Amino acid sequence: MPWRISSAEAKATDHAWARTSIARRHDMTTRRRPDPRCPLRPQEPCTLCQPGAHGPHDCATVWLVMGDPELREDLRPHTRAAAEARRAQR
Template sequence: MSSTTRAARPVPACPIRPGEPCTLCQVDVTGPQDCGLVWLVMGDDELRAGVHRSRLAAPGRR
């Protein structure tokens, strides 16, 4: 590996929209780790279960 070769940065996935990248859709957010929407959804048992169900139903899942 040469000194000019750089590794690509991983693109964080949006935990709310399965299969889609984090698009930083809120102001002052750097990714899913500090997203208010992710915090709200993952803090609610019913909403978190809904996200889990949608991940299981996402294309590409067996």
């Protein structure tokens, strides 16, 4: 019957599966998720300062500042200075 495999083939298959499984598990534990950056404090990570926020994407303060043209314009020089400082570090 063509669907049956020998015990040697089964052991080799199981062993190969175990190796790839362990390698995948190792990759999953060594990878880090990137820390979201606060757009209002450009050189700092998001500290979840607003209750109920999960990052800058749903932060009420970020939403208010980015929605107001005057506040956004006031933020621009700080953002540029932070970007230049990051470039200088590289």
